[in-house]
Amino acid sequence: MRDKWFEMIVGAFAVGVLVSSYLPLSFGVALFFLSVALGLLLLGVLSSLRNKILFLVVPLCLTAFVGGVARYQLTSQPSPILGQYADKQVIVEGVIASEPDARGTGTFLTVKLNSLSDSNKKIPLSDTVRVSADPYPEFNYGDRVRVSGKLQMPENFETDTGRIFDYQSYLAKDGIYYEIYLPKITLLESGSGNPVVSYLLTFKSAFLSAANQVIPEPESGLLAGLLLGEKHSLAEDLNEAFRRSGLVHIVVLSGYNLTIVAYAIMRFFGWFSRFLPLFAPPLAGALGIMTFTIMAGASATAVRAAIMALLVIFAKVLGRNYDIKRALFLAGFVMVSHNPRILAFDPSFQLSFLATVGLVYLSPFFEKWFRRLPQWFGMREIVAATFATQIFVLARLVDLSGVVSIVGVFANIIVLPFIPMTMLFGALAGFAAFLHPLIAAPFAYAAYALLHYQISVASFLGNLPLATVSVPAMPLWALGASYLVLALIMYRLYHKNGPKFSQPTLKQPGS
Structure with missing residues (x-):
């Protein structure tokens, strides 16, 4: 029985995350669910009903639901600094943070930024961008690069079967909110990544x-x-x-x-x-x-x-x-x-x-x-x-x-x-x-x-x-x-x- 309660509570947390993923809920809605949970809990404590366990499990599930909503709303958001440069030409520096995704006509690079150049000054950053590059020259994990190109938000697109692929949310799950398409890339140095990962690759x-x-x-x-x-x-x-x-x-x-x-x-x-x-x-x-x-x-x-x-x-x-x-x-x-x-x-x-x-x-x-x-x-x-x-x-x-x-x-x-x-x-x-x-x-x-x-x-x-x-x-x-x-x-x-x-x-x- 305890396993079923645990599964229900985890399930309620997951439902809260899912609902918040597609329908952001206000603080008032969360407060309402918490109030209902508290009311049911008090009713179970004060009443003379024999089956009081429901008055414990249901409040816990409601609380877990609110917890899922709150956890999703605490996820990382786009950098306000980088957002100021959206749809503009930028010069950024960073390290290639994962193995390049080489495809037939190009390569996708995931670059962990550490600075942005603006008017002869460097603004420190800790954001990640996706760079669409030509297949050559080749770059490797751990390369520190300078990228010059137009910073833009990813766009959702229609698949061959007529479905709209939520490309923005797909990249956002990895903390990526911006991409740079076919920029000029300059290799600054190699070997800046994790040495264990470099060896494995x-x-x-x-x-x-x-x-x-x-x-x-x-x-x-x-x-x-x-x-x-x-x-x-x-x-x-x-x-x-x-x-x-x-x-x-x-x-x-x-x-x-x-x-x-x-x-x-x-x-x-x-x-x-x-x-x-x-x-x-x-x-x-x-x-x-x-x-x-x-x-x-x-x-x-x-x-x-x-x-x-x-x-x-x-x-x-x-x-x-x-x-x-x-x-x-x-x-x-x-x-x-x-x-x-x-x-x-x-x-x-x-x-x-x-x-x-x-x-x-x-x-x-x-x-x-x-x-x-x-x-x-x-x-x-x-x-x-x-x-x-x-x-x-x-x-x-x-x-x-x-x-x-x-x-x-x-x-x-x-x-x-x-x-x-x-x-x-x-x-x-x-x-x-x-x-x-x-x-x-x-x-x-x-x-x-x-x-x-x-x-x-x-x-x-x-x-x-x-x-x-x-x-x-x-x-x-x-x-x-x-x-x-x-x-x-x-x-x-x-x-x-x-x-x-x-x-x-x-x-x-x-x-």
């Missing part, structure tokens, strides 16, 4: 170069997305095929990817559990997730995705539902409290959280329904996890993309069981290539075969005439209603069968 670049020597394109591009979260490692037409086939989540190191991969890694090592200690499969899964996250640069998005995936490991170790549910809601509460904007404006966090919720709440039911499936390579758990995550992310994914992949579930079932082996052989091929291409050859051939299979599946299914169905834009209330219905279905399932279901423990494959 250098190693990542060397690893990808080594892997490219032994695995050709486009297979090496897919491996870069699988292992290190390279966002634009595939050609546009192939990336579109992965999107239409419902497999695009494996191309980047997102939470949607990691939650599935965490499940699959443990099943892969569980195959050898008779030769390994009991803690080996979950430990291998946790170490694998942390390694991939660090090598990908340990960005805020990747770290949040890794936390969601590590909770799956936590569930497998404990083997009990209520512990992982509590940990899941606590992790979500901490992350949203730290940065409230991610709840409404960070698709990666949303899909990560929803996929993990699906694994925690729905996987046990699907494993029961698919109990006739064989356990070869963890097939039963992979299929159950695929259905569970697909159901929970479907509404939000459709809302974001505007399409439903008809072949997505089937594509995931025939591809995901091979992801752990692909990552294993791909990583071994890259590391062995540091020594000599001949040493890497056996691993590279195995990785190539698996990668080629996945690309073939995505290309074939993604290019089918009815692979996807376009859907109109979903109103916010419809999106909320779809998840409310899903929550009610989950409540009925657990109310009817809850005591008989728990997180599945690691089993010997084939048992």
